[in-house]
Amino acid sequence: MLRSMLLERLSSRAALVVLLVWVCAVGALAFGHVMWRDEVRALSIALSGQNAVEMLSNLRGEGHPAVWYLMLRSAYDVFGRVEVLPVLSLLVAAISVAILLFRSPFPPLVLIFLVFSGFYLSEFSVTARNYGISALILLVIAAVYARYRDKSIVIGVLLFVLANTNVIAAMLVGAFLVFWAADILQETGLRWSPALRNVLINAGIALAGIVLCGLTVWPTYNDAAAVDPASLDLPRAALLAVLNPGGTGFGALGLPPLLAEGLPGQSILVSVLLYGATLGLLPRRSAFLGALTGLIGLSVFFALGAGGSYRHAGVWFFFVVALYWIAWPDIRRALSDAARPAIARSLTIAALSGCLLLVGLQSFRGVARSVGDLAGILPVNSRSADVAQLIKSNVALGDAVILSDPDYLVEPLPYYIGNRTYLTRSDALGSVVKFSRAGILHRDLGDLLRQAQALKASLGVPVVILLSQRLDQIVPGRVYHEGYNWTFRGSAEDIRTFQESTETLARLGPARTGETYDVYVLK
Structure with missing residues (x-):
């Protein structure tokens, strides 16, 4: 047969x-x-x-x-x-x-x-x-x-x-x-x-x-x-x-x-x-x-x-x-x-x-x-289009700079919007992350906030922050692994200060690729 x-x-x-x-x-x-x-x-x-x-x-x-x-x-x-x-x-x-x-x-x-x-x-x-x-x-x-x-x-x-x-x-x-x-x-x-x-x-x-x-x-x-x-x-x-x-x-x-x-x-x-x-x-x-x-x-x-x-x-x-x-x-x-x-x-x-x-x-x-x-049974591939739509719908964010943790969350955004993106571990504007064993491997939430504030002061434009970690769900002080060799941590004080310094715009997710976002704008 x-x-x-x-x-x-x-x-x-x-x-x-x-x-x-x-x-x-x-x-x-x-x-x-x-x-x-x-x-x-x-x-x-x-x-x-x-x-x-x-x-x-x-x-x-x-x-x-x-x-x-x-x-x-x-x-x-x-x-x-x-x-x-x-x-x-x-x-x-x-x-x-x-x-x-x-x-x-x-x-x-x-x-x-x-x-x-x-x-x-x-x-x-x-x-x-x-x-x-x-x-x-x-x-x-x-x-x-x-x-x-x-x-x-x-x-x-x-x-x-x-x-x-x-x-x-x-x-x-x-x-x-x-x-x-x-x-x-x-x-x-x-x-x-x-x-x-x-x-x-x-x-x-x-x-x-x-x-x-x-x-x-x-x-x-x-x-x-x-x-x-x-x-x-x-x-x-x-x-x-x-x-x-x-x-x-x-x-x-x-x-x-x-x-x-x-x-x-x-x-x-x-x-x-x-x-x-x-x-x-x-x-x-x-x-x-x-x-x-x-x-x-x-x-x-x-x-x-x-x-x-x-x-x-x-x-x-x-x-x-x-x-x-x-x-x-x-x-x-x-x-x-x-x-x-x-x-x-x-x-x-x-x-x-x-x-x-x-x-x-x-x-x-x-x-x-x-x-x-x-059939909509599986999660979508990414929430990047949702982030882009959220930013485009807010006139005040038309010239906003976007940064994220982990950095690679900003990589899909240039397909949908023209806003500049900032790579925190490279400390530079850009949209292509380098996954190196050198450089900044660890990121504290407090460091991220200070970087966003400095960016807003130097460029004079709104700053949007994207996080994959849910700040109301993580354990303060615990180290979380991201990407290939990165880590992230937020102390209780860092979380409190971050929430006081930002406005929450949306919580998006889940996504198959891990590109799920909590979206904040710096006050």
Whole structure:
């Protein structure tokens, strides 16, 4: 039954219907989406500087390469509206979904699972980040691989661009080169050939892309976001990551957090599915090798470099989807070849079943979250739009400066309002926070109030203060952890003085991203 299902194809008419349903669903989700800091932060950087060269200089050390920022800058230069941020993300997602539906070889069930996954219903579409571009380029590479594998530099150029979408994609460029070289050698043996020469030329182009990514990303000023290697037994952590990748950032590909909480063996189950998904590529051993290289490499990176999340694991997920696309003719032959040993066919079907379950989990996650969002069951993404509306509705606050604790609460506001924002830990006007292990890590409420008063005195404008901590709920004197490595404390005296010196405008919340606000204006 599974074998016959995997050999089916989706008709063009059915693909069009699926595309229209997806457009309606994502349109409804995007309409209710509120921008949060990680999305708007990229736009703020993209629009910084007098020109693209200055912007790229500002980008250096942020932790992301340049492609998404250049796209945002170019689109804004043409249209002059901040809405280019969500529109670009949705456009990239729509092209990706169309390529999947009309060009890929996958059967109907797999396509429906992919299109209505958590990635294309949310993470790579409604959420405007740079990871959806990686998925699009991977799908394009899969579509043109057979045509350009042995000739041209088309794939090398695509890999160059892919390496500069995000760090995860840059690492997977290396895994793809492993696959490509193995694919040629598997066919020709260990001998020089024009096809191998073409691989090496394209590898040079791709490696130049990786180097450019590295020069843009490192050294990062957001070192607090990285794993501190001094806190780890590195060999042990690396080994555990390889043995149980579901215990790293790849665990996000399992059940949604609300269902997975307290479930024993969740990470082991995800690991089995991850390795099963790679084993499903064995009919084309080079593809299996590429997927395995990417899985092991990223598992170690998540454990030792930067803990990954759903969007990061999703880039590997679509890397594997691209490899399945390329290997699909071999998989079809393996499923339909009666001459293959029964045990080999059974192992292939078992591995593909695990892969199908992994893909199905992403669809379950995406549909469940989408229903929760549309029905109003889940909290909104952020309360940043509410803060902006509150300030815009008060004429007296038209030129107010906004500061917050933690600082990153102001990052999404430039999408909605033009008020200046102030970063208290940097002691400067700005809208992009640096998450450093150096600088001001601790903040007292009294210090924040004095900073706001000094700001009002020097600028002569109203000062709005945003707090994520509820002053009537915190324990006076207790230290509260915020962000990666920040702390906050308010003594009973500080709380009393703050309340006497400010007027409360609103209490907003809750929000999925933690961007919930108590809003005050300095008297």
